Amino acid sequence: MKLFTRKKIYRKVRKRRFWNRTTVISLLGKTLALISVTFLIVTAVWWGNLTNQFNLKAIQFYGNNYLNENDLLYWLSISESYDLTQLDLQKIQDRLKEHPYIKTARASHNYPSILRIEIMERKPLAYLNHKPFYLVDGEGVILPLSHGRIEFDVPYLSGFNSNPQLYPEGNKCLSNKVIEALDFLMIAKNDFPDLYEDMSEVLINPQDDFVVLLSKRPTKIILGSENLTERIIILEEFKSTLKNIRTLHDYKSIDLRHRRQIIVKEWV
Known part of the structure; x- marks a missing residue:
C-alpha cells in the first residue's frame, strides 16, 4: 500500500487548484475575445448602415x-x-x-x-436549322438566339426531326439523332479542331446517313448512320495520306459508309 504524507497531499491539492485557476482564466480570455470580435462586427454593421456604407455601389x-x-x-x-x-x-x-x-x-x-x-x-456548338432557330451546346441544352441574330461561327444541323417538343428551350434536347450529331461534333472540336472549324453543316439525308458539308468548298462527306467516331478517325487518316498533294476540298464527295474502302468523286 502506498502512503501519502500530508506534505505531498498539500502539494497535489495546490497544483490542482492552480490548474483549475489557469483553465478558468483561459476560458474567460477566449470568451472576452469572442465577445469583443462580435461587438466589433455588430458595431461595424451598425455604423455602416447608419452611414450607408454598405449600399451597393x-x-x-x-x-x-x-x-x-x-x-x-x-x-x-x-x-x-x-x-x-x-x-x-x-x-x-x-x-x-x-x-x-x-x-x-x-x-x-x-x-x-x-x-x-x-x-x-454555355458554349454553343451548333445551330439547329429549324423554326424557331436555336443554338445548342455540347451537353445538348437548347439555347435561344439571345439577340435575335446569328452571332456564332458554328456548324448548322439540318434535316433532323422538326417536332418543337423535342427542343425545350433551356433544357436538354430530346432528339437522339441530334444528340448523336452533337457527340460527333464534340469529338471533332476537341480532337480535330481544324476539321470542326471547316464544317459548314451536318445533315441527315433521306437514307438516314449523317453527312458533313465543308465550308471552304462544299465537299460532301458521307459518314453513314452509325459508328461516327470511327468514321471521323478514318477521315483523318485519309486526310493524312493526301499530305501536301491534295486536300479534302479537292473532292466533290467522300463516302465513308463502306468497310475497308473510301469512295471519292472529284470536281469536274
Missing part, C-alpha cells in the same frame, strides 16, 4: 464572354439602392442559373459595397 461580373453586363443586370433586376448585407446570395445564384446561357454561377460579397459574380457560360 457596383456589381462586378467575371467569366462572361458572350453575355454583356447589361444583359446580366437586366436578368437580375438589382439596383444600387440595395443594402449589400441584405442581399440573398443563394437567390442571386439560383436566378442566374435560370438563364439558358449560364451553366454555373457564384455570388459573393466584396465589402463594403461591391457584389462579385462569377459565371460559367
Whole structure:
C-alpha cells in the first residue's frame, strides 16, 4: 500500500487548484475575445448602415464572354439602392442559373459595397436549322438566339426531326439523332479542331446517313448512320495520306459508309 504524507497531499491539492485557476482564466480570455470580435462586427454593421456604407455601389461580373453586363443586370433586376448585407446570395445564384446561357454561377460579397459574380457560360456548338432557330451546346441544352441574330461561327444541323417538343428551350434536347450529331461534333472540336472549324453543316439525308458539308468548298462527306467516331478517325487518316498533294476540298464527295474502302468523286 502506498502512503501519502500530508506534505505531498498539500502539494497535489495546490497544483490542482492552480490548474483549475489557469483553465478558468483561459476560458474567460477566449470568451472576452469572442465577445469583443462580435461587438466589433455588430458595431461595424451598425455604423455602416447608419452611414450607408454598405449600399451597393457596383456589381462586378467575371467569366462572361458572350453575355454583356447589361444583359446580366437586366436578368437580375438589382439596383444600387440595395443594402449589400441584405442581399440573398443563394437567390442571386439560383436566378442566374435560370438563364439558358449560364451553366454555373457564384455570388459573393466584396465589402463594403461591391457584389462579385462569377459565371460559367454555355458554349454553343451548333445551330439547329429549324423554326424557331436555336443554338445548342455540347451537353445538348437548347439555347435561344439571345439577340435575335446569328452571332456564332458554328456548324448548322439540318434535316433532323422538326417536332418543337423535342427542343425545350433551356433544357436538354430530346432528339437522339441530334444528340448523336452533337457527340460527333464534340469529338471533332476537341480532337480535330481544324476539321470542326471547316464544317459548314451536318445533315441527315433521306437514307438516314449523317453527312458533313465543308465550308471552304462544299465537299460532301458521307459518314453513314452509325459508328461516327470511327468514321471521323478514318477521315483523318485519309486526310493524312493526301499530305501536301491534295486536300479534302479537292473532292466533290467522300463516302465513308463502306468497310475497308473510301469512295471519292472529284470536281469536274
